[in-house]
Amino acid sequence: MSLARSGRALLGQFSQLSRGASSQYPVQASWNFKDALARSYATVLSDLKYAKSHEWVKQEGDVATIGISDFAQEELGDIVYVELPEPGSNVTAGETFGVVESVKAASDVYSPISGEVTEVNEALVDEPAKVNSDPFSGGWMFKAKLSYSGDLDKLLDSGAYEKHCESAGDH
Incomplete structure (x- = not known):
């Protein structure tokens, strides 16, 4: 069971407990449990x-490093295979660049930017679980020279992405 589903189950139990509390001992939450859980x-x-498709981008000059978010790897579960683009190939914002397979599902991965792939994380071929254990450092997928810096303006900052993940957790 994913952590998101576990959290929703726990939230349901918490809600039932709150409704079933006697008036002598009311349950009052001083913080929003659902938002804190998400x-x-x-x-x-x-x-x-x-x-919004749960890839991240780190910009360093005209080079962007791309991977999948912690939220995405949690939802997928244990990753067993990663398909990466070829160095020298071009990626286009919003189009697939590879596949991530887990014990639960296979998922296309979308490029959040357009550019030429300059490097791929070859370590993921033998150790795809690095995406689970370290999605932001050892689990990066590829680097590309940006062909249009305006692609970055279309992406979410951390606050907007947190809200996006919270709403995704409601489904």
């Missing part, structure tokens, strides 16, 4: 940009 299970780094 924020607690996915790490979002403030220096990155995010796509």
Whole structure:
């Protein structure tokens, strides 16, 4: 069971407990349990940009490093295979660049930017689980020379991405 589903189950139990409390001992929450739960299970780094499809981008000059977010790897579960683009190939914002397979599902991965792939993380071929254990450092997927810096303006900052993840956790 994913952490998001576990959290929703726990939230349901918490809600039932609250409704079943006697008037002598009312349960009052001074904070929003649902929002705190959604924020607690996915790490979002403030220096990155995010796509709604759960890829992250770290810009360093005209080079962008791309990977999948902590939220995405949690939802997928244990990753067993990663298909990466070829160095020298071009990626286009919003189009697939590869596939991530987990014990639960296979998912296309979308490029949040357009550019020429300059490097891929070859370590993921033998150790795809790095995407789970370290999605922002050892689990990066590829680097590309940006062909249009305006692509970055279309991405979410960390605050907007957290809200996006919270709403995705409601489904």
